[in-house]
Amino acid sequence: MRRLQELLLGPRFTAANASSGSEIWVLGLCYKVSADPNNETLSVQAFEEFISDFTSRIWITYRKGFECVGQSKLTSDVGWGCMLRSGQMLLAQALVCHYLGRSWRREPGQPCSQAYLQILQTFGDSESCPFSIHNLLEAGHPFGLAAGSWLGPYALCRTLEALARADREQSQKKGGKRALPFAVYVVSGEAEGERGGAPVLCVEDVATLCSKWREPTEEWTPLLVLVPLVLGLDKVNPRYLPSLRATFTFPQSLGIAGGKPGASTYLIGVQDEQAMYLDPHENQQVVPVTPENLELDTSSYHCSTVRRLPLDTIDPSLAIGFYCRDRAEFDDLCARSSELAKQSNGAPMFTVAEKSAPPKPADSCNLDLEESIPKDPSSEDDWQML
Template identity: 55%
Template sequence: MDPVRRLQEQVFGCRWAPSTSSSIHSIWLLGVYYPLSNAEEHAEIYKQFEAVYHSCIWISYRKGFQAIMGTKLTTDVGWGCMIRSGQMLLAQALICHYLGRTWQRSDSTLRVYLEILQCFGDIPSCPYSIHNIVRNGAPYGLVAGSWLGPYAMCRSLEVLVGWAGKYRLVRSNDKTTSPMAIHVVSGNVEGERGGAPCICIDVVSEICSGWGGVAGEACALLLLIPLVLGLNKVNPRYFPLLSETFTFPQTLGILGGKPGASTYLIGGARRSSHLFGSSSSTTGYI
């Protein structure tokens, strides 16, 4: 089978017409460009893309975990999709920070990869568990059993990373690798209302300097920008600009959705096709 056609079916499902596969000329995945216009000429590039794509961490709905504090909920089916999408984004940020943007699964980096995965286990002792996200997101309107928007998700991650990140929960083979800071930029104090974001360089510099692993050195920064791009749906005028962000070398993708449904977009192809990680399936807790 044509590798591009196979990719089309793996990512987008069989609902696409056979002729659609030929419309993919190139793909951007996490800011890296993969030309796929000629299946034979770019066979090796396709293999590289496929390996990187399948190395991305996927986090789905879970069931059977310890009840979330103050509730009897032991599953997040139907309400935890944005939390799972947020976990995927944070996990991908840690992968890029400690293992590299084009990292592929291998035995030599397995230990660091597993340490990152363990941070997202569905038990309270894991720093980025659903339990801790709910607890730290309470001031921003996060309630177990109810859907939350991207703004509350971003703020919850900001609090969690601020608490856990400095303790170097992930021990990279590179001893010089510093912790990863996080900063949420919004248009006003109540960022869920939208507004044009404003990045203050002095504030960002202060945050990064405060997290530096070595005296006087800054650290990496996960910058989250919550935006309201429409009322009931995204305004089509934003589509070209959103697609363009997938070409940024620093991109970690886009969290989006509406009550009961969310998506983590990590790349884009020609003709406005997008690659995504979905949390819509359910498995036992980890």
Template identity: 35%
Template sequence: MEAVLAKYENQINAFSEFLEDLPDTKEPVWILGAHYNVKTEKAELLSDVRSRLWFTYRKKFSPIGGTGPSSDAGWGCMLRCGQMILAQALLCWRLGRDWRWRKEGGMPEEYKRILHSFLDRKDCCYSIHQMAQMGVGEGKSVGEWYGPNTVAQVLKKLALFDDWNSLAVYVSMDNTVVIEDIRKLCGKPGRGWLRTGACGWGAPFAASDPVEPGSSQTPGNHVTSCPHSHSEWRPLLLIIPLRMGINHINPVYIQAVKECFKMPQSLGMLGGKPNLAYYFIGFIGEELIYLDPHTTQPAVESEPGVAVDDQSYHCQRTPRRMKALSLDPSVALGFFCKNEEDFDSWCNLVQQEILKKRNQRMFELVEKHPPHWPPFIPPTKPDVQTTGAEFIESTDKLFESEEEFEILNV
């Protein structure tokens, strides 16, 4: 194991272009749909980056599956990046894109609940335990490295068991996003969608309702309206796995990738190098900005009713960068659309900034389901009464393994 870890550390150190200091430039820095001036807004930029949930390798957690590994060091980096892109969707959904983390604590209950769902325990919905074991259904052994498409399929399946958030997860196939299928997935209430109370927290409220004194809806730490009131549109996590070249990324796609980071719906991108995954959250000039999961930290102990020490879940360093042309061609773009209007806006942006301006397109956006494809059937939650890792075995036959659908574009 030490030899394996040393190999990965050497790979990381080989990329000397990862600079710790931001350049002195007039070019804007784009982070998940927001832009900053390095000269005048550096503090705001770093606060934004530090507010993203940062998931890294962990050690000394309970063995996966009871007898499996107790650390994901050396193999879990893409799973951790998958956790980060999903966590960003949940933060946008529950707290809004403008929410900021404070080191001194005092975070809203929604934030605490989101973080808890990613802890390294078998009974947490999006834990490394659940993701690794759900990956078995995708043909991946526990401890095996994942690609972007595989982790996207795992997130789609695990989201079915998350009753609190009820995210609709759509993973595109064959480099094609089908609007009709997304409307079918998001536009009709499914199991666990319409419930009494505001997400289990009290009576429903709307954005126009008055804010109670002492509530968490304050400037810089606001809570959006309840997702289960006044609307039948489920919040959408849209993941688009792509292969933008053969051995290296085709330069014709770089500008389109950058345009995606500018969109308000952006959740960033999964990618990196072979067997070396990063969560990309923005760009400056010709460099991509990313959060790096390749730091091994002890698993955080948690007890019911006790606040989790969240210091290690927020990166305190200046964000790292790499040249866009160094990116591996296999990636997955992420977007979050909180309502139907948000999705319509995203479709318009894609048409204007990605499709009409490019002779060679990263992906296609079509209105109707292709007639030669199998019928689109939105997945539903199985009748399973547990959220522990044992539900993996009971769902093995519910999902059929899906093709990679990564077409080479060169």
């Protein structure tokens, strides 16, 4: 049974197979697991710190027994909600960074903090919870989301963007506090991520967004940056793997919503060529969360088993997330991303530009058909063709 489970979910990540001496990166933090037999104490300590970090990340899985989604009779998201759950985990990590800080760790057996419980409550499986699967489906309706249907990373990113916009408009009408305390910016290409070429993070567009989004007392609003990508056809093009791996070293890293073909996971760390992830494919009973119940058992929101899979086997369609608390962190993200693009050997996952590209002339499409087709299509780079 264990071998079958590991075949389906990936092998467990243990101290024994982590002691290669390579660094473990988890959402911007590094754990140096030494392979030196004379340095065993340091190795064990680093691995324990890594486990504490991993098990503190909020784990959101399939649930059963929730109220019907919309007009459907579905009371569970088994078989279709994994990308939504992956997106919820990425969003939850952004909220943890915002309210609790990246260094926050869960302490089993200790009373929960209200701030932590408030984060969990927003992901409850009810229309009354701002980031429930119910409200994600409502916000994503224009992008084809429907109860019982699977969605891709690009639609997920646009759904989170729409959810943030709706939350802001609602708070402005009622004068209440926003459930989402930051703006959401989706990095995309000329045709909203549908055509080839590397998507562009435009600094000018982000500044404009933040100026509209910020509170009167803020100089800059916190920001969630989402980058939906297609990095290959059937599998990730090997040229992207170094850049993909490097994003986990960014202090702003929120990980990746993606993972296995047709079965989304939440990738949060890497060691060498292996990625570590939280898997939403476990059906659990709904657990009502209230911030007042400090003794609540929240163990179903945390995973103690570290799973891993080769980075080069993940689905090429994925979404990378970054959280920037202020302008300095955003500028640092841009600098790191620009340097990563320079080191990509002509195959950047995305690029950074100060200003938006000027609109193309209206007659730019009236090109000679023969000129518009490459003479040798097979010579084009794969990333340009996607």
